[in-house]
Amino acid sequence: MTASKTDSSARNGRRGATQQKLLAFASLIVLVIGFSVANSNFMQVSNLLAILQAASVNGVLAIGVTLIIITGGIDLSIGTLMTFCAVMTGVVLTWLGAPLIVGVVTAIGTGALSGLISGSLVAKMKIPPFIATLGMMLILKGLSLIVTGTRPIYFNDTPGFDQISRGSLVGWVVPAFPVPNGVLILFVIAGLVSWVLSRTVLGRYTFALGSNEEAVRLSGVNADAWKMAIYAVAGAIVGVGGLLIASRLNSAQPALGLGYELEAIAAVVIGGTSLSGGRGTILGTLIGALIMAVLTNGLRVLSVAPEWQTVVTGAIIIVAVYADQLRRRAPG
Amino acid sequence: MTASKTDSSARNGRRGATQQKLLAFASLIVLVIGFSVANSNFMQVSNLLAILQAASVNGVLAIGVTLIIITGGIDLSIGTLMTFCAVMTGVVLTWLGAPLIVGVVTAIGTGALSGLISGSLVAKMKIPPFIATLGMMLILKGLSLIVTGTRPIYFNDTPGFDQISRGSLVGWVVPAFPVPNGVLILFVIAGLVSWVLSRTVLGRYTFALGSNEEAVRLSGVNADAWKMAIYAVAGAIVGVGGLLIASRLNSAQPALGLGYELEAIAAVVIGGTSLSGGRGTILGTLIGALIMAVLTNGLRVLSVAPEWQTVVTGAIIIVAVYADQLRRRAPG
Amino acid sequence: MTATTDLIRMEQIDKRFPGVHALKSVDFDLRAGEVHALMGENGAGKSTLMKCLSGIYQPTSGRIVIDGNEVQLSTPKAAQDLGIGIIHQELELMRDLTVAQNIWIGREPRLSFGRIDEAKLNADAAALFEGMNVSIDPKAPVSSLTIARQQMVEIAKALSFRSRVLIMDEPTAALTEAEIEELFTIIRRLRSEGVGIIYISHKMDEIRRISDRVTVMRDGSYVGTVQAADTPISQIISMMVGRDVDDEPVEVPDLSRAEVALEVRHLSRGRDVKDVTFSLRKGEILGFAGLMGAGRTELARAIFGAEPPDEGEIVVHGHHMTIRSPSDAVAAGIGYLSEDRKHYGLALGLDVRANIALASLGRYADRIGRIDEHRLAGIAQDYIRTLNIRTPHDQQQVRFLSGGNQQKVVIAKWLLRDCDILIFDEPTRGIDVGAKSEIYRLLNDLAARGKAIIVISSELPEVLRLSHRIAVMCEGRLTGILPGGAAQEEIMALATQREGMTAE
Amino acid sequence: QDEMYIPLISKGFQHQFWQAVNAGAQQAADELGVRVTFEGPDNESQVDKQMDMLAAALANKPKAIGFAALDSQAAIPLLRQAQEAGIPIIAFDSGVDSDIPVTTASTDNVAAAALAADKMAELVGGKGKVAVVAHDQTSRTGVDRRDGFVNRMKEAHPDIEIVAIEYGGGDQLKSTEITKALLTANPDLVGIFGTNEGSAIGVVNGVREMGTKGLTIIGYDSGKAQTDAIREGLMAGAITQNPVGIGYETVKAAVAAAKGESVPPSIDTGFYWYDATNIDDPEIAAVLYD
Numbered sequence A, B: 001m002t003a004s005k006t007d008s009s010a011r012n013g014r015r016g017a018t019q020q021k022l023l024a025f026a027s028l029i030v031l032v033i034g035f036s037v038a039n040s041n042f043m044q045v046s047n048l049l050a051i052l053q054a055a056s057v058n059g060v061l062a063i064g065v066t067l068i069i070i071t072g073g074i075d076l077s078i079g080t081l082m083t084f085c086a087v088m089t090g091v092v093l094t095w096l097g098a099p100l101i102v103g104v105v106t107a108i109g110t111g112a113l114s115g116l117i118s119g120s121l122v123a124k125m126k127i128p129p130f131i132a133t134l135g136m137m138l139i140l141k142g143l144s145l146i147v148t149g150t151r152p153i154y155f156n157d158t159p160g161f162d163q164i165s166r167g168s169l170v171g172w173v174v175p176a177f178p179v180p181n182g183v184l185i186l187f188v189i190a191g192l193v194s195w196v197l198s199r200t201v202l203g204r205y206t207f208a209l210g211s212n213e214e215a216v217r218l219s220g221v222n223a224d225a226w227k228m229a230i231y232a233v234a235g236a237i238v239g240v241g242g243l244l245i246a247s248r249l250n251s252a253q254p255a256l257g258l259g260y261e262l263e264a265i266a267a268v269v270i271g272g273t274s275l276s277g278g279r280g281t282i283l284g285t286l287i288g289a290l291i292m293a294v295l296t297n298g299l300r301v302l303s304v305a306p307e308w309q310t311v312v313t314g315a316i317i318i319v320a321v322y323a324d325q326l327r328r329r330a331p332g
Numbered sequence C: 001m002t003a004t005t006d007l008i009r010m011e012q013i014d015k016r017f018p019g020v021h022a023l024k025s026v027d028f029d030l031r032a033g034e035v036h037a038l039m040g041e042n043g044a045g046k047s048t049l050m051k052c053l054s055g056i057y058q059p060t061s062g063r064i065v066i067d068g069n070e071v072q073l074s075t076p077k078a079a080q081d082l083g084i085g086i087i088h089q090e091l092e093l094m095r096d097l098t099v100a101q102n103i104w105i106g107r108e109p110r111l112s113f114g115r116i117d118e119a120k121l122n123a124d125a126a127a128l129f130e131g132m133n134v135s136i137d138p139k140a141p142v143s144s145l146t147i148a149r150q151q152m153v154e155i156a157k158a159l160s161f162r163s164r165v166l167i168m169d170e171p172t173a174a175l176t177e178a179e180i181e182e183l184f185t186i187i188r189r190l191r192s193e194g195v196g197i198i199y200i201s202h203k204m205d206e207i208r209r210i211s212d213r214v215t216v217m218r219d220g221s222y223v224g225t226v227q228a229a230d231t232p233i234s235q236i237i238s239m240m241v242g243r244d245v246d247d248e249p250v251e252v253p254d255l256s257r258a259e260v261a262l263e264v265r266h267l268s269r270g271r272d273v274k275d276v277t278f279s280l281r282k283g284e285i286l287g288f289a290g291l292m293g294a295g296r297t298e299l300a301r302a303i304f305g306a307e308p309p310d311e312g313e314i315v316v317h318g319h320h321m322t323i324r325s326p327s328d329a330v331a332a333g334i335g336y337l338s339e340d341r342k343h344y345g346l347a348l349g350l351d352v353r354a355n356i357a358l359a360s361l362g363r364y365a366d367r368i369g370r371i372d373e374h375r376l377a378g379i380a381q382d383y384i385r386t387l388n389i390r391t392p393h394d395q396q397q398v399r400f401l402s403g404g405n406q407q408k409v410v411i412a413k414w415l416l417r418d419c420d421i422l423i424f425d426e427p428t429r430g431i432d433v434g435a436k437s438e439i440y441r442l443l444n445d446l447a448a449r450g451k452a453i454i455v456i457s458s459e460l461p462e463v464l465r466l467s468h469r470i471a472v473m474c475e476g477r478l479t480g481i482l483p484g485g486a487a488q489e490e491i492m493a494l495a496t497q498r499e500g501m502t503a504e
Numbered sequence D: 001q002d003e004m005y006i007p008l009i010s011k012g013f014q015h016q017f018w019q020a021v022n023a024g025a026q027q028a029a030d031e032l033g034v035r036v037t038f039e040g041p042d043n044e045s046q047v048d049k050q051m052d053m054l055a056a057a058l059a060n061k062p063k064a065i066g067f068a069a070l071d072s073q074a075a076i077p078l079l080r081q082a083q084e085a086g087i088p089i090i091a092f093d094s095g096v097d098s099d100i101p102v103t104t105a106s107t108d109n110v111a112a113a114a115l116a117a118d119k120m121a122e123l124v125g126g127k128g129k130v131a132v133v134a135h136d137q138t139s140r141t142g143v144d145r146r147d148g149f150v151n152r153m154k155e156a157h158p159d160i161e162i163v164a165i166e167y168g169g170g171d172q173l174k175s176t177e178i179t180k181a182l183l184t185a186n187p188d189l190v191g192i193f194g195t196n197e198g199s200a201i202g203v204v205n206g207v208r209e210m211g212t213k214g215l216t217i218i219g220y221d222s223g224k225a226q227t228d229a230i231r232e233g234l235m236a237g238a239i240t241q242n243p244v245g246i247g248y249e250t251v252k253a254a255v256a257a258a259k260g261e262s263v264p265p266s267i268d269t270g271f272y273w274y275d276a277t278n279i280d281d282p283e284i285a286a287v288l289y290d
């Protein structure tokens, strides 16, 4: 008797999850169709590629911070960390003349290290994530300026560096749709992290920590160590974001980055991940990042005045999350 | 026997709370002494007044957001709301030529109304506070620019407006220590809100909602209405912040405000209020705002390079909150 | 059975919290292959002692000896590694994870690249439930389970460790007879396998049925250890409370002339409440019996507006009421004490006084909303005295109270609110014998004063002891209403009656 | 689709300066019968946001684009894309290190700041300590104005010591607090240079709140608060660019280029020193805004 009930509700849960993703996707489609109707220029291949390109950096950052948000934390340092990773890459590639691969490793390593530090502030020193990463945000912002002497580092001497983001492996195969590598990287990372979240121990503890950290601890799991690992992985992903932006600008711009964290977090929440932890998907985050990019680009293509762009963006963020809420309440 | 237990531990509990405040105060004193020793110019009356003045706007915003943080929420819109309140005051005073008091009421009313809207987004529409107020942040930012046509509104035609913040009632009585009215207003609001939190039903529900919202609802309390009221009160306080900044700049600067929310939140957390809700004091927030102001001013007086100022500020925020953690763990 | 060797010896254990001396040089020992019951009033220190043994708290002083060696249990993991497993009094589950994921957290079967063998995970959990003779879908999210089923998950998790020592802190508080029987079967099997079991419960009959020895604590001190078989229950009780507890049976008053306080007509909500109709008179105590998941809690929540009903009418004192939220319900004079105090009853971070006042604040505030703290303090102290709430003072945070004392705080909250119609969902969950009879007396008094009361309880003796009439539910349907003195068999028949006949 | 469409991608839009550029652009648009849009990122560090704006602008297939590059190197691939599509680029405000733009309508910020340094030296009598409250540590305009001022001081006025350079992000309130801290740390300061409107107003505010007398304040750009401060005598004078002219010339050149007409390789829109003595002269009044 009870078993059958249990089953049906579990089924319900699963149906709910699929529905949710489909519906978030629906918001995206509604936006795309709306903009296409309003201005036929929106639907050009070149503009769609521009949107994807614009989503790539924010998307990668959002994927990184999704991990942390699922643990019930938050990371405000991702914007300036992205910049700091770009700067460190500039240092090894341009100043030290290291080969490209070293630059890639540096970006990811710097991100992971910084993530590890944030993680230990949170896990070991019990500093609330908001404050720990706010502090890290300021520290990393300052460090980028200090290391570069406040001047951008250009990658002109590293041929091929700009291809990391701007080149197109896909275009090599399908010339009609030259998806930039930056976008390819976004999707590869999304796939990878999605897999980690759903299939691996790290993923399991990410959800478990966000769901009930005390229970995880009482189960004899070294919760602190796992939390630090999760922050480090998130940092490494942000490092990839640093590579992407540096490659796109063919330079490391030391003052960039502040404010990017809020955009990334907005993408995560629009994608249905709960800020109270325990729940979230990478697919959702990806869709969230695309919604943000479509919105920004679409309003610009429609030549909406910039101050109105701000208002409309704010309103749509609220509406998108509200729609998500309604959806979720509907079955319960 | 139980009676004797009651007594000793009650004394204990009270001592703990006092200790904490004293120790947060100690961090402040350490900073002040440190800076005085490093540079004798720091300890002048004029500089101390400058620090207080600098703390006034951030302090008022921080007090507003303290209420919301105690309910377990967050408000990212306070910075741009402050600006929008200033703008609306400019509209009624300068464009419509209304008397001063109408301007004051407009600022506070605008703040309360916007708070009410944020509150209903959170309470009625169940949008997470982070997203609801992120949306409001963007909307209010855009509205300020739209209303003003992106031009500042000057208060030259409203004599006495700049006295709201710059004048000195205290200096009138104690000429040697001309505390600006802005600072006086900060302390009055701190006292008032402190009283509301500890003595009134609104204050009690603020803590209760942050501690367990569902339990409050199931106690038959109209939790949504109270939450909206709390957001509205917080908004009204931010409105006072808008008055203060407008008065100090003798103008409403429509592009200002972004980033002020993080500073205010940092002050709140340094002051010992927990971001997970249910715990916090206004005295702590006040001390937090002073710590931030002393830090910023002191580093500048010491002529620390700006990029290092950022790093040191980030580090000290982390250290201050860590010290608070240690303190709190110590008795447990 | 190597009955003579001590598996564990705790000697002179002392534990102090700020303002509370929770354990005062307590001695305790456990042998392999025995069930050792730990008894004591709410707040006596039972959970605290067990937390010291499972690595969650470190004793202020004292020794813990396992297999003859003194050990330091500095983390839960350290205790686990020594073969000590615990089922916590308060549920500690990860609500967003599935049942199987919860059980194997930290011990996931792994494949290469840190992958989890999800199939094995689910199969292992299913096997575990099979051994326990319960049917829970390993893939169901824990948040979709009732408290009782969550409790079964906790038990399954503790069993999965195959510990040599198993601590059960009130495992049956949320269970009904059938599950308790299953649990006892499991306990007996474990005992025969040489596992040492520490068993904490406030249900006196269970002690007789399952335990070998009984250790009693009072006010953080060790009182004594006795053999369960040859010690009368009354002696154990007087060791616990330091006096005798008398328990007079219910006398059903004649209520036929009393005014009808509450009428519920054709109330339905989702799959959990189906077409429920009943009425309740002033001065009446209506007991609700049923198996786990019968829908009693859902019915109460629907009446209270916590989960507004899909269909049906609620009539209070002859007036139709539209109840869409708890505040509507309270305004209509209906109060509801939830079965889940931690999630729905208490603001754990607030103090005892504030929690007691939570539902009645308006009454103690003046026009500008200023609270009369002085009066509230007096009232809080009254309740602390009448309900015998163990707390150092009325400004102690509720989170630091023992489970049973927390429950008393919730009861105090509703007593202070003074609703005409009161719904108590598992009011004595986790409450000690002494306090239980206090609460029974209290409910009788309330009824005598004209309150209309619904008591939902999974303990049949409690329903029988309290109710003037007994409503029985099965699968969301009201299968029948019996008079107060009904026999247990009658109730069980209705509780398992799938095809519902119309009530009354 | 008869109407010619020309988007202007600027470095910002919220500041008065950019609004004045916009006003000049709209004026030219009205005169020439074209449609001009104007936008820019929130602050001058958001290089990639500006590129997204450029990409969105390209989607609408404009006849020409006005572009004020935050980082000219970073923008080159998109500019090249525009060039390949036959869309002429008009650089404004500051140049682009590339031969893609057909012309540049800009102010020489380095020379303008050097003029501010000369004026400062003249007003303080050639010696003493001065400080700079700059608006940005990394943006082109911030760096040019700071370096133009500092380097000119070093070269031409060796007796003047620059004791501090702080950055207030162009935020009036932050610049106010910075000024007060500067005055505390350096009681013997004789002059402060504020490198944009917000910084300059902040300096005036800070000095007013501290009640310091006899300090020489030099500002940059215009706006009501600055012109008022100059009339009151609190501010000695300021450098103004000709933002309206920049916007106007940019659009004019864009239309010409779109029609295939020839345009001069660079358009210097000039800068001016103004103080209480010449603030009401017609040629100065024409380049001030408020």
Ligand SMILES: Nc1ncnc2c1ncn2[C@@H]1O[C@H](COP(=O)(O)OP(=O)(O)OP(=O)(O)O)[C@@H](O)[C@H]1O
Binding pocket: C017, C018, C020, C022, C040, C041, C042, C043, C044, C045, C046, C047, C048, C049, C089, C390, C391, C400, C401, C402, C403, C404, C405, C430, C432
């Ligand atoms: N973390 C803590 N801080 C302060 N006091 C505590 C803490 N934990 C427990 N106590 C106190 O220690 C005493 C013993 O509590 P404990 O939970 O062990 O009681 P218990 O015997 O398990 O009661 P119950 O039957 O109600 O579960 C109580 O007075 C309680 O208030």
Ligand SMILES: Nc1ncnc2c1ncn2[C@@H]1O[C@H](COP(=O)(O)OP(=O)(O)OP(=O)(O)O)[C@@H](O)[C@H]1O
Binding pocket: A005, A006, A009, C143, C144, C145, C146, C147, C148, C149, C272, C290, C291, C292, C293, C294, C295, C296, C297, C298, C299, C339, C458
């Ligand atoms: N939080 C919940 N989420 C999903 N389903 C629930 C929840 N609570 C209860 N249910 C479902 O509602 C049905 C009725 O449960 P309810 O709690 O009302 O039963 P009950 O008779 O009070 O039994 P119990 O003794 O378990 O409290 C159960 O079958 C359960 O599956």
Ligand SMILES: [Mg+2]
Binding pocket: C046, C047, C048, C089, C169, C402, C403, C404
């Ligand atoms: Mg207990």
Ligand SMILES: [Mg+2]
Binding pocket: C296, C297, C298, C339, C425
């Ligand atoms: Mg129930």
